[in-house]
Amino acid sequence: MSEEPPSPSVRQVELLEAAYRYALEHGLADLSLRPLAAAIGSSPRVLIYLFGSKDGLVKALLARARVDELAVLGSLGEAGPPAGLTTAAEQIWLWLREPRHRPLLRLWAEAYTRSLIEPDGAWAGFAASTVTDWLALLAAHQPQPERDTAQGAAVRTAVLAALRGCLLDLLATGDRDRVDAALRHQLGLIENDRSARDLP
Amino acid sequence: MSEEPPSPSVRQVELLEAAYRYALEHGLADLSLRPLAAAIGSSPRVLIYLFGSKDGLVKALLARARVDELAVLGSLGEAGPPAGLTTAAEQIWLWLREPRHRPLLRLWAEAYTRSLIEPDGAWAGFAASTVTDWLALLAAHQPQPERDTAQGAAVRTAVLAALRGCLLDLLATGDRDRVDAALRHQLGLIENDRSARDLP
C-alpha cells in the first residue's frame, strides 16, 4: 500500500503500453492481473507495485485510451482554421469508420456504458467527460454568434448524436455501406439547413 | 448438470422477475450469485437448479429485458396504421427519455457493448439483433416504394442513429433540454426533407 513510485518510470510506460494493447483485444470487463501479466511478460507483483492496485492500473488504461481520443481531437481541431461543423463531422466520421480503429472504439464504448452503471471507482465520469470533450471540439467549428446559443448547443449535440449512433450501428452490424449512407444523409440535411441560413 | 426443469415453473418466473429488478439496479457486469440470491430471498443452489447455470440465468435476464424492449416495439408498431417515420421516432423518443426507463436503458446499453467485446457466450448477438429489431419497426412506418430501397434503409438508419446517439448523451449527462432540442432539430430536418418529397 505504501509502495508506489512517484513518477512514471520507463518500465512503467512500457508495461502500460503492452497492457493497453492487451485491453484493446480482450476488453476491460474481465481483465485479470495474472492472465494479463502472463501475456505481457510481467507478473502481478510488478503490476501492483507500479500502479498501486488493479484499480490504479485500470485508471491508467482509461487515461491511456483517453490520450488516443484526445490525439484525434487535436489532429482534427488544431489543424488549421475552423472547417465548418459538417465538414468537421465528416472528417471525424472518416476516422471512426476505419476498421483498424475498431478495437479502440469498442473499448471506448465499454468504458462509456460501464461508467453509466458504476459511477464510482475507476470508471467515474468517463461518459460525461467524453461527451463534453467532443462537444467542445464541434463547438470550435461553429461560427461565433451561433456557438454560444442554446440552438448552437442543440445542433452540435445532434451532430455528435448522429456520429455516435452511426458508430454503434457500425460496431454491431459492420454494415458499412448502409451506415455510411445514413451519416452522409444526415449531415447533408444539416449542411443544407445551415447554408440556407448562411452558417458554415 | 443433468438437473434442469424443462418448462418454466411459477417459482422460476417469480425469481426471474426479482433477479431482473436486481439487475436493473446493479447491472450485469458484476452480477454474482450469492449477493443476488441474498437480495431476492433465494439461494445460489436454487438459481443454479432453476436456470442450469449462471450463464443460463444471464441469458434468461437478457431475454427478459428483450421482452420489455419488444413490448415497446409492439405498442408503437401495431397500434394503428403507420404513423410516418418521424412521428414514430418522436413517440419512441418520448418513451426513451422517461426517467423511469433509465435503468432498463442502462442495462440495454451494457448488454449492447458487452456483446460487441465478447461475441460468444450469453451475450451473443444482442447488439446486432436489437439493431435489426428497431430498424424493422422504423421500416414499418415508411411508405412502400421507399421502404425497400437502399435510400430508405439509409434514412431509417439515420433516424435510429439519432435516437441512440441522443439516448447515450442523455444517459451520460442527464441534460434533458439540450438533448431534447437536438433530437427535435434532427427530426425536423428529416421531416422537412421528406415532406418536400411527398413522403410521410
Next chain:
DNA sequence: AGTTCACTGAAACGACTGTTTCAGTGAACT
C-alpha cells in the same frame, strides 16, 4: 401407506481473485 418427485438448505470443492510477505536481485552512488 408408500412412492415419487419438484424443490431447497448446508457445506464443501477447486479454481480464481487482488493483494501482501519475504527474500532476494543487480545496478548506482558514497
Next chain:
DNA sequence: AGTTCACTGAAACAGTCGTTTCAGTGAACT
C-alpha cells in the same frame, strides 16, 4: 567495498467465484 534503492520472483493470504454433493423437505399420486 559498502550501502542504498528500484525492481522482481515465489509463495502464501484471505476472500469470492460458479458449481456440486449430500441430505433432506413436503406435497402429490398410486
